[in-house]
Amino acid sequence: MSSVISVSNLSKVYGSGFKALNNINLDIKRGEIFALLGPNGAGKTTLIGTICGIVNPTSGSVTVGGHDIISDFRAARAMIGLVPQELHTDSFETVWNTVSFSRGLFGKPKNPAHIEKVLKDLSLWDKKDSQIITLSGGMKRRVMIAKALSHEPQILFLDEPTAGVDVELRKGMWEVVRTLQQAGVTIILTTHYIEEAEEMADRIGVITKGEIILVEDKAGLMQQLGKKRLTLQLQHKVDAIPPALAPYNLHLADGGREITYDYDTKGERTGITSLLSDLRNAGIRISDLDTEQSSLEDIFVSLVRKS
Ligand SMILES: Nc1ncnc2c1ncn2[C@@H]1O[C@H](COP(=O)(O)OP(=O)(O)OP(=O)(O)O)[C@@H](O)[C@H]1O
Ligand SMILES: [Mg+2]
Known part of the structure; x- marks a missing residue:
């Protein structure tokens, strides 16, 4: 599999002087589900934010689909859908308008058939005319995924997609992620739940204190588990x-x-x-x-x- 994201010698020092990422090297393969596992404050959101162009790197470089995230920001960002860790969802807008508007932000022409497909895939079709504020937490999370998919990205980042989500809904979310992978989307998710990484991922990366300390195929890790x-x-x-x-x-x-x-x-x-x-x-x-x-x-x- 060829890599779709390439992170080289990436470091991030925040304005406070805190070094949140320390010389990260990581390749994400096209079509895989990659789980980034790490404790609170490890640097997961910072790493995702940097790849998505929200956080400025201090040094190092990142390419997405061969596009440099700084010199070729638009092309890189257009390939990415991001579901952030913090959801802002107290909107009176309808599901349909929210998701359609998000597509427009990427300068993509209207495509109601695509929006319809995304909403159906995420079991949100019967909620398309509902105001977001009237939805349950799990539905809101799915709306955020729909938003992130509105512009047909090839890569989807899910930052803690199932934090605070009950077991039933978590399994539903896993189904959604698998369906997306089958449709050809590369998925990078962060999680605290080892069970989630075990269940979902093709490869697992462990990050702590701003450093990636392990990247391994899940199969390899499972083999160690059998010992x-x-x-x-x-x-x-x-x-x-x-x-x-x-x-x-x-x-x-x-x-x-x-x-x-x-x-x-x-x-x-x-x-x-x-x-x-x-x-x-x-x-x-x-x-x-x-x-x-x-x-x-x-x-x-x-x-x-x-x-
Ligand atoms: N804007 C900022 N300014 C200064 N320090 C920051 C900023 N954002 C994050 N940090 C620090 O960088 C470190 C990594 O934070 P980050 O949010 O990337 O961790 P995380 O792995 O996503 O944690 P969590 O599991 O809690 O979401 C933390 O110590 C955090 O306090
Ligand atoms: Mg985080």
């Missing part, structure tokens, strides 16, 4: 793992009082039964054992702590 660790407490300290046990790739810990064994829960067999009998044959006696699973949450928390 479990068996920890065996030994009755007697050993100096080394007996050579007969080499195939298990065991590790000695706690000064020789503990052996750890990593295995794949998704594999055909875990190897635990034969390991235990081979240990017995090697004369190693176990006093206790324990297993633990690493979840995306664990990986995330330990990454953010370490950085």
Whole structure:
């Protein structure tokens, strides 16, 4: 897949002197769903704002569809739809007018058929003549997505699309995002919910303190999730793992009082039964054992702590 957004050595220092982005390098592939995961204040909104031309970068560069976001701002911005984190939705305008007007802001000729399709895709068609102020929170959020799609962008940014949205509606939102992807839209969403990144994303990026500390295919992360660790407490300290046990790739810990064994829960067999009998044959006696699973949450928390 070719990249549709390219961020190089991007940094942002706010007027206050605070460095919100520190040398970000990131490529977004055409047609993917990319989830940007990070704690409060990590720099997610700042990064999105910079790519969308709302925040001025301090250094570095960004291209969108090959267009530089500064020297070729209009062409870059026209490719992007943005649903901001803070929604301003107390409008007396109707849904139809709001969405149509937004298209006009991009200098695009009227296209009622497109607006109709967007409203239908987002299950808003029967609300087209309703004033925004009369809608529920979840509907308002969908109106904001419709607005962002009004000018037929190829890229959609969703900044915390499901913050404060109930479980049912969140699932509805995921459906909407998937439908958009099938229609060829590249989607970048930010979220605090690991579950959401797990459910939605093709790739996941983790950002903390203005730095991207991990970008990985979800499949790769899920593979790590399938790993479990068996920890065996030994009755007697050993100096080394007996050579007969080499195939298990065991590790000695706690000064020789503990052996750890990593295995794949998704594999055909875990190897635990034969390991235990081979240990017995090697004369190693176990006093206790324990297993633990690493979840995306664990990986995330330990990454953010370490950085
Ligand atoms: N206009 C600004 N002036 C000064 N500092 C700012 C400004 N906007 C954001 N910041 C700071 O930059 C850092 C990153 O903020 P940002 O909004 O990008 O984080 P975020 O990852 O989107 O957080 P959240 O999950 O809470 O939305 C924060 O420490 C914030 O206080
Ligand atoms: Mg934010």
